[in-house]
Amino acid sequence: MPVPYRRKSASRARMRRSHDALKAVGSTICSNCGEPVLPHHVCRACGFYKGEQVIGAGADANVEEEAEAAAE
Numbered sequence: 447m448p449v450p451y452r453r454k455s456a457s458r459a460r461m462r463r464s465h466d467a468l469k470a471v472g473s474t475i476c477s478n479c480g481e482p483v484l485p486h487h488v489c490r491a492c493g494f495y496k497g498e499q500v501i502g503a504g505a506d507a508n509v510e511e512e513a514e515a516a517a518e
């Protein structure tokens with residue numbers, strides 16, 4: 447198995463690892479209930495996404511309404 451020709455210096459290793467830090471994830475505010483929400487994710491508190499109920503009470507009603515509208 448090939449191995450590195452030379453040991454990397456502590457300075458080189460630290461320079462490489464200067465890019466390894468994790469960044470904090472961003473968050474937005476739910477337009478329906480005001481809870482903090484991950485971007486491009488359904489709100490865990492109320493089940494809204496892009497101004498529509500997609501999970502929980504009323505989600506099925508919305509789907510049926512859209513199906514009826516598409517059929518017409």
Ligand SMILES: [Zn+2]
Nearest residue numbers: 476479489492
């Ligand atoms: Zn919400």
